[in-house]
Amino acid sequence: MGKKQKVIKPDDYFEHGPFQITRFGKLVYFQNNITAEQHEELMKKIESSYDKQVSIINSLVSDIRKLIIQCNPLSLLKYAHSRFIQSLIGIESEVQLSKENVHIGRELEYIQSVLAASTPLNSSNELEDQSYVFFEISDKIQQLYSVYENFMYYYTVHHAKNMITSDPDYISFLIEAQAANFHRGDRYAVHEITHIKDLLTPHKDELQKIFNISVAQLLEGLQNIQQSLSQGMLQSMNKLEYLMELFEQKKVDIVDQEDALQIIESDKELKNLRDEFAEDFLGAGLHDLNKLTDWSQIFLENLSWSLGQCNNYFTRNQFPGWPVIEMPIYRKPFIKIDQKYYCFDYYNVFDNIYRVIQKTITDLDHDYKVKWKDIQAKATEDIIINLFKKLLPGCIVFQSNYYPIGTSLKQCAENDLLVLYDNNLIIIEVKSGSYTYTSPMLDIESHIKSLQTLIAKADSQTERTLKYLKSQETVKIYNEQRIEKATIRISDFDEITQMCISLDNFNEFAAKADKLKFLKMKNDTVSIAVDDLRVYSDLFDSPSVFLHFLKQRKLATQSKVALNDELDHYGLYMSHNMYSITADQMDSDHINWYGYREKIDSYFANLINENMKLIKPKQEIPRRIEEIINYLDTSNIRKRTILSTFLLDLSDEARQWFCDAINNTLIRQKETKRMTIASCFGEANYSMCCHQPYLRELEHQYVTDYALAAILQNQESSRLVIHLYFNEKDILYAIDFELLTPADIPSEKIDILSQLADEYAESRIMSYKRQNGLQKIGRNDLCPCGSGKKYKKCHLR
Structure with missing residues (x-):
């Protein structure tokens, strides 16, 4: 009989009809238990109330405008700004904002837009107390935004019959695109x-x-x-x-x-x-x-509205004066x-x-x-190049790369950027075009086309470039004049990442572009904005750690991870390391990964104050591993990221075990005056030598044979042999490593290595008994030989 599974109680639980929301820490699960009959009835009810909801919003818009034109405009705008400032007191992260905070934050822009499209009736001076009218305006705007939030669902249901598809993902995107109208603050x-x-x-x-x-x-x-x-x-x-x-x-x-x-x-x-x-x-x-x-x-005049100057905001045919349609302030901010x-x-x-x-x-x-368009494209690429040079010091960057589509240079395709660092290749397409600012309620197709142009197209372009790079053992890339600039050997790279980097920030969609089915993304292209790359350039001090994160970010495109903000990816990386594995272990596909970017927001919110001493948010890495990574980052060791990635892939427990193995080996070797090999078996296969002064070195071939014997006995796909060199103060000063696979086992040495494997296994078993004071090992215990099997199915036989 199996063990009874422990029931974990949620931190929060909410139920409304067939809808359930459950929170465990930062994980929020959504569950919809609605039946087909209930769904049909709900849709009919929503559809029948559409006209009423439109009337309510139109009435609120009219009331707000009538109140605003009664006020002294300068006094009203000052009041709205003070409301905005008060709503942000104590707020360091977007996730801390309540719905009321968000609505208050949007009051100011709506009031200024109404003033730009209306001629005030009031000629009172600034000092006249009109606070009672101001409060009423605030209350009405709060009502307006609250009603509109629900209206998105009424609108979607009402217009569903006229949509090009009834695909739930398409409809979900329409709702999300409308909700995104409330988002402000593209960068820190x-x-x-x-x-x-x-x-x-x-x-x-x-x-x-x-x-x-x-x-x-x-x-x-x-x-x-x-x-x-x-x-x-x-x-x-x-x-x-x-x-x-x-x-x-x-x-x-x-x-x-x-x-x-x-x-x-x-x-x-x-x-x-x-x-x-x-x-x-x-x-x-x-x-x-x-x-x-x-x-x-002339600059101020062109970027400012006079009172009542905008003559089409309240006269448009659809949704006149609504705050979700392009407001005048978007076009002129002053x-x-x-x-x-x-x-x-x-x-x-x-x-x-x-x-x-x-x-x-x-x-x-x-x-x-x-000319602006051309300069903009070049400037965007230059920004990205400089950010990658900061993230990956010493990297090689090729810009504006041409390659033949067929066998002739007469017809060429272009790639924007290739970034080469150690055994990593990053293929980048840069999109400097603007994302549509048309309201999704007026033209959802323009939003889809924007994403197709800015993301889906880049996905196919990076794939085309990769296909060319793989077409031969070595290929050439050219400049615009078809003059050769470099030769690339794809086999030099163990990790290849395809990226789309956009100038405009449409974070809420780029962060999960691979989950938007209508984009039909075929590859694991990572899509981010320049703004987010700039943040990463500040967060990462280690190229090895950045490349490890980038690998996890790429893996997230193939997992159940669906986030609404790029920096939640980094937050998940800090908390869960290989976070796509964490996500795929979850039962539900509808998970809100809530609050993971909070520490990042808080850090950058306070960074504007130069007098504050801040701790950069990053993943906790034990000292010994950090010491190794710091050395690798400043070295020229070929394929050094193999070792750094291996170490960073380790779980918290395995990382600590690795560090303990180093420290214990250094202590034990000083006592015994003899060099030993520390090994790990299972998911992380490595054999490690800690070299110290005045110790007799183990022969290189002996260490290699030891590792190959382990590969042979345990049928391992690979084993990392790590050599760490320490001075008399146990400070690391050099590193060497080698990744061995079954292909490295010479056929003529198989018998010898098999015999050595048996001897090493018996030695590990005897050592385990001696260290733990055991006469015998339990039948169901793991065999100390390192096979990963139970003792009864291994060396007990």
Whole structure:
């Protein structure tokens, strides 16, 4: 009779009708037990309520607009920005945001968009208290977003009959694409300015020509905006605190408030501090672009809406004024009020500024459109090359590689990038085109076509390149003029990775592109954005660890892992190492891997503060293994990643066993004055020698025969022979290794090695008995010889 399986209670459980949600730690399981009859009834109920839901949203949109045009626009925008800042207090990771936090974060952009498309009725000054109207606007917008979240399902059911397919995966994508409209923040704050600098610097002459602005001016202004919108309120309070301290130092006898005011007015330093605080905290100084930047008038004018200037947001035929349709703020992130230009919304500036500038310039200078596209492609490739050179120091990169489709160079295909590092080859296709910004409710097909162009096409292109590289023992690649640039031997590479790297960030789909069936991905291509590659370049200090992660990331494309964020892959890697195995062991296919990127978000959120001492989030690696990997990373050992990957593949327990084996061997050899071989059998097959000063070396052939005998006896597919060299202080200073397979066993030595295998096995059994004080070994215990079999089925016989 088998053992009774232990029941593990969930941390959380929720049930609503046929739907169940269960949480175990960071794993969230979704289960749908609905019957066909229940499903049909639910669909009919949803379909019958569609018109009512549209009416509710239209009514809310109308109410909100009527309230907004009653308000002083500047006061309302300041209020909305303060709400946004308050919603982020204590939040370091996106996963910590509640639904209410998300909705509050979207208030500001909707209010600014409504103002851009409406002429305010109110002529009141900024100081008039309209807080009761502001609160009502907030409440209405909260209702609007809440109703819309459910409306996505009503819309999908209502339009299902007109869709090109009833495929559940297609319908699921439609819902996810609509939900993605709520996502903001393409990259971490510490990367914003660098990202824009890398992309716009090649266009410096055109920026100067069209806008009379330099790249340096643009970047300085954006830095000031970033500082003001994220930390301006806090800095204003610090000014007030300093003003009060300074006032205490300078004050004399004060009879009343009038005396205090006179002291401030008569003291230039106090007066300036008072005025700065009043302008920033009570006025709009934190948002005034003329104060924050020295940008030209023409630049500000082209990137700003005047009040009521956008004349089509509320007049469109479908869903007029809805916040999920392209809002005016997407096209122009700034707003002009009383002849002054202001910036309030952080995310819409930094998420969209590059594409906004691109569209504005190419609209004003049509002849530059093609040139912009070409420069953009080259700039994106250059960014990726620099990031890989940081991740893999010393790597070789080939850019813009041409190769014949047939036997002639007259017809060639192009590959964007080849990255060579040790025995690793990375084939990269770069996609610098823009992802569609059309609402999926208006044109879901444009979203599918974008993904097909930016991901699926790259998948087939990398496969075509790989096929060419495998077509002969050695192949040549050429430059655009068909001049040979390199010869590549595919057999030099044990690990080949195909990648698609996009300029635009559509993270929620790229992270699981292989699971989107309509893309028909045929290969294990890893799809990520430049933003995520930039994050990885900061997270990984070791090329060996990065390549090991990249291997796990590739394996995840073939497993049940389906994530909504690229950095969840890294979070899973930190927690579970070979995480695709963890996923495939799960019973359910519908798992939400919740909160795995939280440590990463927290680290980068605090990185903007240079005074904080932060610990980089990474996988825990024991000291001895880290010592080996650090040595390998700085060495020129051929195929060194074979050893690093082998060690990093080990489980936590096996890693610790490996480190203990090193430490115990070093101690024991000092005591016995004799060199020994430490071996492991089973899933991780290795034989390890720890070389120390003043010890007699084991002959190289003896160690090799020892390993080959183990391969022969245990029918192993391979065994790693590792030589570690330590100085008198047990510090590692050199490494050598060899991967042996059955093919390395000479036929004439099989009998000798079989005899040695028996002798070594008996020796291990005797040693095991001696070390454990045993007279005999239990029948059902594992045989100490290393075969992996029970003793009764091995050497007991």
